[in-house]
Amino acid sequence: MKYIQICCTCNTKDRDTVCAIMSVIDPQLMIEDFSDIEEIDTCYGELIDEELLRADREHCRVSLFITEDKNPAEYTGFLSERFASQGIECDMKVEGIDEKDWENEWKKYYFPVHIGNKLVIVPAWQEYEPSEGEVTVLMDPGLAFGTGTHETTRLCAKSLEKYLVCNSSVLDVGCGSGILSIAAKKLGAGYVFGCDIDPVAVRVAKENADANGVECEYGVSDLLKGVKGKYDIMCANIVADILIRMAPDAAGCLNDGGIVIASGIIASRCDEVIKAMSENGLELIETDSENDWRALILKKK
Numbered sequence: 001m002k003y004i005q006i007c008c009t010c011n012t013k014d015r016d017t018v019c020a021i022m023s024v025i026d027p028q029l030m031i032e033d034f035s036d037i038e039e040i041d042t043c044y045g046e047l048i049d050e051e052l053l054r055a056d057r058e059h060c061r062v063s064l065f066i067t068e069d070k071n072p073a074e075y076t077g078f079l080s081e082r083f084a085s086q087g088i089e090c091d092m093k094v095e096g097i098d099e100k101d102w103e104n105e106w107k108k109y110y111f112p113v114h115i116g117n118k119l120v121i122v123p124a125w126q127e128y129e130p131s132e133g134e135v136t137v138l139m140d141p142g143l144a145f146g147t148g149t150h151e152t153t154r155l156c157a158k159s160l161e162k163y164l165v166c167n168s169s170v171l172d173v174g175c176g177s178g179i180l181s182i183a184a185k186k187l188g189a190g191y192v193f194g195c196d197i198d199p200v201a202v203r204v205a206k207e208n209a210d211a212n213g214v215e216c217e218y219g220v221s222d223l224l225k226g227v228k229g230k231y232d233i234m235c236a237n238i239v240a241d242i243l244i245r246m247a248p249d250a251a252g253c254l255n256d257g258g259i260v261i262a263s264g265i266i267a268s269r270c271d272e273v274i275k276a277m278s279e280n281g282l283e284l285i286e287t288d289s290e291n292d293w294r295a296l297i298l299k300k301k
Contacts (some may be wrong), residue, residue: 003065004072004096008079012060014088019062021082024239024266025075026064033060068096074150081176082239084198085222115154116161119183124211135186138212139179140204152263155288155295156237157183159261163297164189168232171195171253173223173246178205178216180235185214193231195221224249234260240269244276251281254300259285263295270294 010018015033022029066075072094083090112128113121122128124140160183164170167190172181175194182205185192194216196202202218209216221227223246232255236243243262250260260282265273267289273296274284282298289295 002068002096004068004070004094005063005065006072006075006079007061007063007093007095008083009059009061009091009093010083010088012058014086014090015060015062017086017088018083018090020241021079021086021239022062022064024082024264025078026066028064030063030065031060032063077176078150081174081196081198081201082242085174085238085242113154116158118161118187119157121157121179121183124208135183137179137183137186139177139182139208140211151290151293152237152265152295153179155290155293156180156235156261156263159263159286159288159295159297160184160233160235161187163259163261164233166190169229169255171227171231171234173227173234173236174238174242175205175218176201176237178208178218180237181205181216181218182209182212182214184233184235185209185216186212189233192216193227193229194218195223195227197222224253227253229253230255230258232258234258235263236260237263239264240266240273243273247273247276247280247282250277251300256300258300260298260300261295262298263293265294265296267292267294270296 008018012033019029076092076094079092115121118133118135120130120134120136122136122138124138128136130136157180160180164184164187166188169191170184170189172194175181175196178194181192181194194205199220202220205218230253234250234254236246262273277298281301283301284296285299286297287294
């Protein structure tokens with residue numbers, strides 16, 4: 001089986017955070033860090049290669065590997081969004097695909113995805129004839145995260161289909177490609193607002209909403225800072241650390257009885273997120289899972 005390497009070069013001081021974010025995708029990482037090379041105990045007379053001594057000490061490289069049948073754009077988009085939310089500068093490279101073909105090569109791994117009972121996420125460049133009752137969402141993620149193939153996105157979309165009632169107002173935090181906000185609108189939502197810290201994601205989301213013929217508003221925002229008004233449903237497909245940071249502000253953006261659909265949570269971090277949300281006025285009413293990922297449905301107390 002062949003693999004694709006996603007290699008992220010970052011400042012050594014950011015190594016642990018970069019590793020934590022990348023381990024959400026795969027905990028088996030390859031780390032190349034020479035910052036402490038001279039601290040190695042050589043009491044037995046080991047020789048250190050001169051090339052290692054000349055290596056860059058201020059930067060390190062962290063790599064993960066995915067099988068070639070996976071969609072690399074899904075993972076690089078996810079990582080770019082999470083690094084940006086933490087203010088981390090990271091140079092990302094993908095090995096295994098010719099660089100000149102990168103922009104379009106990943107598209108061959110992207111097919112219509114059925115979610116829940118109604119939703120079908122369809123690549124914008126493919127033709128798809130929906131069956132009776134199906135709701136299609138056209139997606140061209142570009143450089144933004146969110147094609148519907150990742151477990152966290154599917155969990156959020158399933159919950160939206162289940163809990164959204166006609167004319168509900170919806171807030172999509174960390175909107176990425178706009179997949180959840182557009183899905184909400186097509187499922188019957190009223191006012192929909194999506195925000196993301198990445199201006200590229202906001203632009204892509206707007207383009208995707210226009211392509212789907214739906215009216216959603218989008219803006220650049222660091223989580224809930226600057227978000228105005230209150231909503232019936234809040235979607236947040238973000239990693240556990242960011243959900244915990246967002247927890248103190250979440251209830252204030254909800255109407256009475258409003259719910260939060262929180263995803264992007266690896267199973268081992270689930271209890272931490274529940275605790276943070278509970279301490280800030282949000283009560284757990286349901287947990288959904290797919291593989292090692294969890295989605296939480298929480299209601300404003």
